[in-house]
Amino acid sequence: MMKIVLAIDSFKGCLSSIEVEKAAREGILKIYPSAVVVSLPIADGGEGTLEAMLSVNEAIKTVSIVAHDPLMRPIETFYGMSPDGKIAILEMAKTCGLTLLSDTERNPLLTTSFGLGEQIADAIDKGCKQIIIAVGGSATNDAGIGMLQALGYRFYDKSGKPVANNAKALMQTEHIDLTFAKKFPLDCSITVAVDVANPLFGENGAAFVFAPQKGASPRMVENLDKALRHFAEIVAQCFGQDYSHLPGMGAAGGVGFALKSFMNANFESGIDLLLDYVNFDRLIIDSDLIITGEGAMDRQTLMGKVPFGIVKRSAAYRKDVIAIAGKVTDKSLLITNGFKDIFCINSPDVESTLALKADYAYGQVMKTVEKIMKSFRPHPVL
Numbered sequence: 001m002m003k004i005v006l007a008i009d010s011f012k013g014c015l016s017s018i019e020v021e022k023a024a025r026e027g028i029l030k031i032y033p034s035a036v037v038v039s040l041p042i043a044d045g046g047e048g049t050l051e052a053m054l055s056v057n058e059a060i061k062t063v064s065i066v067a068h069d070p071l072m073r074p075i076e077t078f079y080g081m082s083p084d085g086k087i088a089i090l091e092m093a094k095t096c097g098l099t100l101l102s103d104t105e106r107n108p109l110l111t112t113s114f115g116l117g118e119q120i121a122d123a124i125d126k127g128c129k130q131i132i133i134a135v136g137g138s139a140t141n142d143a144g145i146g147m148l149q150a151l152g153y154r155f156y157d158k159s160g161k162p163v164a165n166n167a168k169a170l171m172q173t174e175h176i177d178l179t180f181a182k183k184f185p186l187d188c189s190i191t192v193a194v195d196v197a198n199p200l201f202g203e204n205g206a207a208f209v210f211a212p213q214k215g216a217s218p219r220m221v222e223n224l225d226k227a228l229r230h231f232a233e234i235v236a237q238c239f240g241q242d243y244s245h246l247p248g249m250g251a252a253g254g255v256g257f258a259l260k261s262f263m264n265a266n267f268e269s270g271i272d273l274l275l276d277y278v279n280f281d282r283l284i285i286d287s288d289l290i291i292t293g294e295g296a297m298d299r300q301t302l303m304g305k306v307p308f309g310i311v312k313r314s315a316a317y318r319k320d321v322i323a324i325a326g327k328v329t330d331k332s333l334l335i336t337n338g339f340k341d342i343f344c345i346n347s348p349d350v351e352s353t354l355a356l357k358a359d360y361a362y363g364q365v366m367k368t369v370e371k372i373m374k375s376f377r378p379h380p381v382l
Contacts, residue, residue, distance in 0.1 A: 002035040002378055003287045004028055007042045007280070009306035011295040011326050013099075014361045017041040017048055018055065023362045024291060024324070027369030038287075040278050044306045045193035045270015046136020047093035050080050056278050059083045063126070067095045067118040070111035070139040072165075075100070079119055087130045088123035092116045092252055093137035098214060101139050106215030108141035108224065112166040113255050117150025120190075121182055129185070133259070134193040134270060135252035141211045141224050142167040143200070143231050144258025152180040153262065167253075170227035176238045181262075190263050193270035195304045198250035200257045201228040206250035214253070228254055235261050271309030280313055288378040290314050291369065293324035297342060299333055311338040322376075324368055326355055343368050 006021040015023070021039040028037055040056070043049040054060050062078045069075045080089035093099065095115025098106065116133070123131050140146070145155060146165040154177035155163045163169035198204050207216070207224035216224060228244075231254075236242035239261060243249055248267045249257040259265035275281075284290060292310040294301070302308050311321050320340040328334075328344040335342065345364040346355050354360055 002032050002289075003038065004035055005038045005040065005284050005287045005290045007040045007290060007292050007306070007310050008324070009042055009044060009292075009294040010048050011361060012047075014295065014326065014356050014358055015365070017043065017052060019358070019362065020293070020365055023365035024369045027366040028373050030370050031373035038283055040280065040283070042274060042278075042292075042306055043134070043270065044136060044195035044304065044309065045134045045273070046195055047091065047097055047099065049134035049136070049193060049270065049274065050089055050091040050094070052274060053089060053277060054080060060089070063088075063122070065119060065122050067115040068112075069100045069115060070096050071101070071105060072112060072114060075115070077115075077119075079123065081123075081126070081128065085127060087132065088126075088128040090116070090119045090123065090131060090133045092133060092135045092255065095119060096138045096140050096252075098137060098139040106139065108139070108211050108214040108216050108253060109167050109220060111139045111142070111214070112146030113138070113140045113142055113144050113252070113258075114146035114150045114165050116255065117147035120147070121151055124182060124184065124188065129187055130189050130191065132191045132193060132273070133265075135255050136193075136195045136270065138252040138255065139214055140167070140255070141206055141214060141216070141228075141253035143170055143206075143228055143254030144252075144256075144262075145169055145173070145231070147255060148258055148262060151182045153178065154180060167224060167227060170231040171223075173231055173234050176234065178238075184263065190259060190265040191273075192248070192251070192256060192259050192265045192267045193273045194248045194251045194256060194267055195270045196251050197247035197304060199246065200232055200244040200249040200254050201225050204250075206254045209250065210253065232257065269304060269309065271304065271306050272313075275309065275313055281317070284314060284317055284319055287319060289376060290319055290321045291324065291372070292321055295325060296327040297323060297325040297334060298329040301334060302337055307339070308337065322372060324365065324372075326361065343372060
């Protein structure tokens with residue numbers, strides 16, 4: 001009997017991972033009604049990571065919390081906790097996500113990671129010994145200064161005045177006070193699930209690569225990069241160690257840097273962490289095909305995104321991986337890096353407003369996967 005594994009990321013602004021895979025499943029069963037279809041809601045360490053973990057483990061508890069959004073407005077949200085209360089699973093996008101803001105509200109000079117600090121503080125207060133933080137999908141570029149202030153760290157300018165809790169404060173910061181910082185139990189560890197390998201600053205850093213999509217103008221990007229450099233220098237003076245150049249420090253607008261510098265956090269690939277959690281390797285051993293994808297696939301897909309993580313894991317078992325996406329560029333480069341094929345669910349002339357409608361996208365996913373299955377032939381068993 002044919003077995004097909006679905007591990008498709010969300011089509012952001014359109015369909016969740018669960019919805020995309022439901023449509024794909026319908027397309028498969030139209031051609032192969034008796035096929036075994038395994039759906040794995042998936043994410044790369046960004047928004048949707050917590051829901052993906054909850055969907056495969058009903059034992060995870062949800063902990064409700066009132067925190068603050070990127071513009072310091074109160075927000076009701078939640079995080080996950082293991083049944084024994086020892087592991088907390090936090091998703092930064094729940095309090096600091098870009099999707100919490102309208103287009104006109106996006107401004108990485110003003111947004112703050114304060115809400116993530118509130119989540120961390122609550123998990124510590126509840127006695128968690130391991131805190132897993134998925135940091136993708138943020139609206140911030142504040143190097144974690146907001147998060148740190150929520151945890152009791154104090155930052156002052158040259159005149160001794162407290163600075164703000166957003167990116168505007170980075171260039172002004174001249175002194176760090178650790179006196180009132182929340183005490184971490186010695187047996188408490190933090191693991192950061194990241195989907196990028198960018199350093200804190202520079203042409204591949206947080207500002208130049210990610211700030212534009214968060215609402216930054218070209219001039220703002222340059223100023224943010226200078227501010228990140230300055231903040232890194234002040235942090236290095238405080239701790240005698242500079243982590244700013246390491247991969248992942250630019251994650252979530254520099255939150256990765258703050259978590260490493262102030263809390264000695266460990267870093268793991270978000271997609272690898274989730275694949276281990278759902279026992280992906282075991283599930284694909286006897287599969288005939290793996291279908292993955294995301295909203296848009298291009299050369300950035302090769303930088304820690306879900307589809308490439310799926311390809312790398314599947315290669316060890318010599319499994320074919322076909323991808324679907326709402327938009328595809330750099331197709332030849334992607335196929336060179338291990339994809340058997342890549343299919344765009346939309347025609348080149350479709351208007352973006354239509355392509356982003358959930359009902360339309362659902363139908364396109366179903367039709368595209370149906371087309372894939374019509375031409376697919378499983379490898380003969382030797």
